Amino acid sequence: MEKPTLPKGTRDFGPAVMAKRQFIFDTIRKVFQTYGFMPLETPSMENLSTLTGKYGEEGDQLLFKILNSGDFLKDVPKDKLTSTNAKQLSFQICEKGLRYDLTVPFARYVVMNRHEIAFPFKRYQIQPVWRGDRPAKARYREFYQCDADVVGTDSLICEAEIILMIKDVFQRLAITDYTIKINHRGVLAGLAELIEAQGKETSLFVAIDKLDKIGEEGVRKELVEKGFSNSSLDKLFAILNVKRSNASQSALLTTKFESSDAGKKGLMDLKEVFILLESYGSDDTNVEFDVALARGLSYYTGCIFEVKINNVSIGSVSGGGRYDNLTQAFGDKEKLSGVGFSFGVDRIFDAMEELNLFPKNAQVSSKILICHFDDESFRYGLGILNQLRGAGIACEIYPDHTKLKKQLDYANKKMVPFTLVLGSDEVKSGQLTFKDMNKGEQEKLTIDQIIEKLN
Amino acid sequence: MEKPTLPKGTRDFGPAVMAKRQFIFDTIRKVFQTYGFMPLETPSMENLSTLTGKYGEEGDQLLFKILNSGDFLKDVPKDKLTSTNAKQLSFQICEKGLRYDLTVPFARYVVMNRHEIAFPFKRYQIQPVWRGDRPAKARYREFYQCDADVVGTDSLICEAEIILMIKDVFQRLAITDYTIKINHRGVLAGLAELIEAQGKETSLFVAIDKLDKIGEEGVRKELVEKGFSNSSLDKLFAILNVKRSNASQSALLTTKFESSDAGKKGLMDLKEVFILLESYGSDDTNVEFDVALARGLSYYTGCIFEVKINNVSIGSVSGGGRYDNLTQAFGDKEKLSGVGFSFGVDRIFDAMEELNLFPKNAQVSSKILICHFDDESFRYGLGILNQLRGAGIACEIYPDHTKLKKQLDYANKKMVPFTLVLGSDEVKSGQLTFKDMNKGEQEKLTIDQIIEKLN
Numbered sequence: 001m002e003k004p005t006l007p008k009g010t011r012d013f014g015p016a017v018m019a020k021r022q023f024i025f026d027t028i029r030k031v032f033q034t035y036g037f038m039p040l041e042t043p044s045m046e047n048l049s050t051l052t053g054k055y056g057e058e059g060d061q062l063l064f065k066i067l068n069s070g071d072f073l074k075d076v077p078k079d080k081l082t083s084t085n086a087k088q089l090s091f092q093i094c095e096k097g098l099r100y101d102l103t104v105p106f107a108r109y110v111v112m113n114r115h116e117i118a119f120p121f122k123r124y125q126i127q128p129v130w131r132g133d134r135p136a137k138a139r140y141r142e143f144y145q146c147d148a149d150v151v152g153t154d155s156l157i158c159e160a161e162i163i164l165m166i167k168d169v170f171q172r173l174a175i176t177d178y179t180i181k182i183n184h185r186g187v188l189a190g191l192a193e194l195i196e197a198q199g200k201e202t203s204l205f206v207a208i209d210k211l212d213k214i215g216e217e218g219v220r221k222e223l224v225e226k227g228f229s230n231s232s233l234d235k236l237f238a239i240l241n242v243k244r245s246n247a248s249q250s251a252l253l254t255t256k257f258e259s260s261d262a263g264k265k266g267l268m269d270l271k272e273v274f275i276l277l278e279s280y281g282s283d284d285t286n287v288e289f290d291v292a293l294a295r296g297l298s299y300y301t302g303c304i305f306e307v308k309i310n311n312v313s314i315g316s317v318s319g320g321g322r323y324d325n326l327t328q329a330f331g332d333k334e335k336l337s338g339v340g341f342s343f344g345v346d347r348i349f350d351a352m353e354e355l356n357l358f359p360k361n362a363q364v365s366s367k368i369l370i371c372h373f374d375d376e377s378f379r380y381g382l383g384i385l386n387q388l389r390g391a392g393i394a395c396e397i398y399p400d401h402t403k404l405k406k407q408l409d410y411a412n413k414k415m416v417p418f419t420l421v422l423g424s425d426e427v428k429s430g431q432l433t434f435k436d437m438n439k440g441e442q443e444k445l446t447i448d449q450i451i452e453k454l455n
Numbered sequence: 456m457e458k459p460t461l462p463k464g465t466r467d468f469g470p471a472v473m474a475k476r477q478f479i480f481d482t483i484r485k486v487f488q489t490y491g492f493m494p495l496e497t498p499s500m501e502n503l504s505t506l507t508g509k510y511g512e513e514g515d516q517l518l519f520k521i522l523n524s525g526d527f528l529k530d531v532p533k534d535k536l537t538s539t540n541a542k543q544l545s546f547q548i549c550e551k552g553l554r555y556d557l558t559v560p561f562a563r564y565v566v567m568n569r570h571e572i573a574f575p576f577k578r579y580q581i582q583p584v585w586r587g588d589r590p591a592k593a594r595y596r597e598f599y600q601c602d603a604d605v606v607g608t609d610s611l612i613c614e615a616e617i618i619l620m621i622k623d624v625f626q627r628l629a630i631t632d633y634t635i636k637i638n639h640r641g642v643l644a645g646l647a648e649l650i651e652a653q654g655k656e657t658s659l660f661v662a663i664d665k666l667d668k669i670g671e672e673g674v675r676k677e678l679v680e681k682g683f684s685n686s687s688l689d690k691l692f693a694i695l696n697v698k699r700s701n702a703s704q705s706a707l708l709t710t711k712f713e714s715s716d717a718g719k720k721g722l723m724d725l726k727e728v729f730i731l732l733e734s735y736g737s738d739d740t741n742v743e744f745d746v747a748l749a750r751g752l753s754y755y756t757g758c759i760f761e762v763k764i765n766n767v768s769i770g771s772v773s774g775g776g777r778y779d780n781l782t783q784a785f786g787d788k789e790k791l792s793g794v795g796f797s798f799g800v801d802r803i804f805d806a807m808e809e810l811n812l813f814p815k816n817a818q819v820s821s822k823i824l825i826c827h828f829d830d831e832s833f834r835y836g837l838g839i840l841n842q843l844r845g846a847g848i849a850c851e852i853y854p855d856h857t858k859l860k861k862q863l864d865y866a867n868k869k870m871v872p873f874t875l876v877l878g879s880d881e882v883k884s885g886q887l888t889f890k891d892m893n894k895g896e897q898e899k900l901t902i903d904q905i906i907e908k909l910n
Contacts, residue, residue: 038474043466118869387736
């Protein structure tokens with residue numbers, strides 16, 4: 001029999017990695033809850049009718065489809081079987097697919113539960129999603145998203161709180177060198193008006209979004225090919241190229257956007273977000289008003305965000321923005337505006353590994369291993385174990401009677417930080433040999449002293 | 456456009472239900488960790504070659520298969536398409552399936568990582584599994600399992616600790632009326648020898664396992680049809696029918712099993728488990744040596760467990776047992792024995808709802824909602840919000856300017872227990888109106904007093 005393997009693009013998470021991942025998840029969950037977001041979980045499977053048509057043609061192709069149970073060919077005529085192509089056939093033999101993101105299931109949930117929900121509705125959702133992408137570095141076929149959205153209000157405190165939550169999460173994770181880029185759909189529209197690119201907005205935004213990667217030369221080349229004049233591009237780069245403070249960027253654009261309603265609205269919103277940050281007692285440290293930030297455009301209508309951890313190989317770890325109609329795709333007539341963002345845990349994990357930021361005690365294992373010389377001390381150890389656990393201390397006893405060396409090797413391999421070594425002396429006196437496995441030091445302590453020391 | 460729906464047998468978990476589920480998950484995870492178990496997560500998808508043949512023919516039919524990405528018909532000859540049946544075709548167009556339980560992925564993980572693992576390996580795993588069962592009450596197509604297994608040791612403290620963990624979890628969940636049934640494969644073998652049912656063990660065990668449901672008469676009828684004599688059934692029920700204490704059940708069987716090696720081994724193991732419980736400072740309260748407990752037999756080789764919450768509609772919430780070769784199904788030659796058990800969270804949830812056991816504060820929402828009369832108090836409130844969050848208190852501000860009544864209605868609907876009502880008086884004096892929404896009482900407090908009160 002061949003050795004088993006994992007499906008391409010998927011991973012096991014063993015104990016050491018799980019401990020670090022749980023540290024990130026717990027941090028994000030804690031911050032979401034502190035900001036008043038409530039948990040939601042949706043099924044891994046959705047009807048294909050819920051999923052298709054929501055992610056563009058490329059996204060539809062990346063959906064994992066689930067074969068109907070039982071005789072899935074029952075209702076497919078034999079001639080259809082050979083005359084249709086794979087794509088057409090797939091919809092006849094599959095009704096369900098795996099969740100591709102958390103936004104569409106959230107929208108589906110809101111549509112189905114509209115009358116029970118108290119709006120504004122603040123929900124967070126931490127679940128895996130699946131995409132049939134070609135696996136590559138930092139691109140997996142199963143990965144977690146951590147989303148928080150507020151729907152049912154236009155208030156810009158939601159935008160301000162997204163910034164605060166990102167800052168809070170990063171502070172707790174000890175990530176210090178990062179940039180929260182913010183822009184506004186209205187500012188982009190103003191920019192397009194300014195350089196007279198109406199009707200060619202998409203080409204413009206797609207190009208400038210790549211400024212970081214391909215530089216001014218690359219963007220100019222792409223836009224010239226799309227028919228932009230050099231003079232309009234000079235105007236564009238006069239704005240994009242100069243790094244200014246958020247306030248002076250805003251001041252500059254205010255003079256330029258005098259005749260653009262969309263541009264003025266965008267600037268006003270952004271200014272208000274910065275003012276609100278100050279009302280919270282925070283400021284725009286780590287926040288950069290980036291006129292070139294565009295993100296996916298079909299969906300967002302107000303502020304947009306992207307978060308980059310600096311000086312790591314894959315730094316883009318979070319993004320989001322405001323939309324004015326969450327449930328539109330389900331034909332809902334009542335508009336429901338909102339704003340949300342998403343943390344990519346896998347990328348935060350990779351960045352933290354690269355920066356060596358995980359706390360040493362993130363390893364989830366027993367704090368104490370009880371070792372023993374004979375059956376008497378073994379049985380005595382069980383009572384000790386029970387007392388330690390009663391005090392909330394994770395611990396275990398080496399389950400078999402074996403040499404002390406083997407027991408201590410096990411503690412080292414599992415990175416258990418302390419051991420208790422029990423023999424007939426300890427059983428008699430209650431003075432237990434307590435060993436710090438990292439320092440190599442040991443001392444005699446009573447069980448009460450040990451509990452006090454570890455708590 | 457039609458209103459979206461959920462796939463059959465799947466569920467959304469909204470905030471109120473999520474809070475309760477998280478309470479159960481957190482409790483189980485905490486207990487697993489306290490007993491030295493380490494977390495593992497495996498992918499939702501496994502290769503079908505990993506999954507098939509592990510769950511019997513019926514299980515294979517319940518596997519959800521995932522359609523291969525892209526042109527899944529590419530390598531299927533046209534004539535094959537029409538000449539093969541659905542089952543055969545499914546393996547040509549699907550390579551992957553969804554996880555059906557947590558044991559097979561665990562075994563697959565152990566086989567793939569054998570040389571890095573420190574044995575005895577204590578792992579826990581809390582993840583959903585998928586089964587294409589016909590949906591029914593308390594039977595879902597996606598549900599969570601919470602498994603803990605120790606592999607690489609024959610020590611009976613593992614069995615004792617399973618009992619201790621179940622007791623610990625139930626104590627934390629305030630479940631008091633429950634029974635942990637325990638039996639041993641050896642005892643069942645001894646029973647079969649005693650009534651001379653060798654060669655008909657499976658029929659015997661399948662029948663007596665149903666004693667709870669169909670009663671003595673039903674079991675007798677089934678076994679008579681399978682060719683058992685009335686005299687052997689009298690012998691059987693002389694043991695099954697009389698409820699005895701664990702100790703006297705054990706004493707009785709010791710006299711009966713004099714000539715059965717398997718039976719004697721089973722009794723010895725069980726006695727040792729009860730002795731170990733006492734060494735831990737525990738006892739056999741809530742534990743019942745049930746000779747009729749059989750469970751799935753192909754897999755287990757030692758002690759077997761089943762846990763029933765009494766006086767609820769679906770009480771069986773946990774089960775497990777010892778096996779002597781976890782990785783056998785993957786053709787592994789080195790035997791790896793272990794023991795494990797699994798909590799069914801959905802059933803524990805239903806039982807706790809039925810018994811009204813969830814703590815009232817299980818609702819995850821903000822502890823405080825800040826309400827405001829005007830823009831000045833709104834902005835003042837943002838600073839208050841920041842101080843509360845800094846103290847770890849989950850809170851939010853009503854994001855829009857609207858009537859106080861609407862703000863308070865929102866707090867009530869979300870079950871937020873406290874509100875702060877801010878107006879110009881509060882902004883001037885710093886004496887904030889703090890309202891207990893359950894009691895309807897309010898008082899004037901400073902922000903420091905409020906933080907002290909809530910922490």
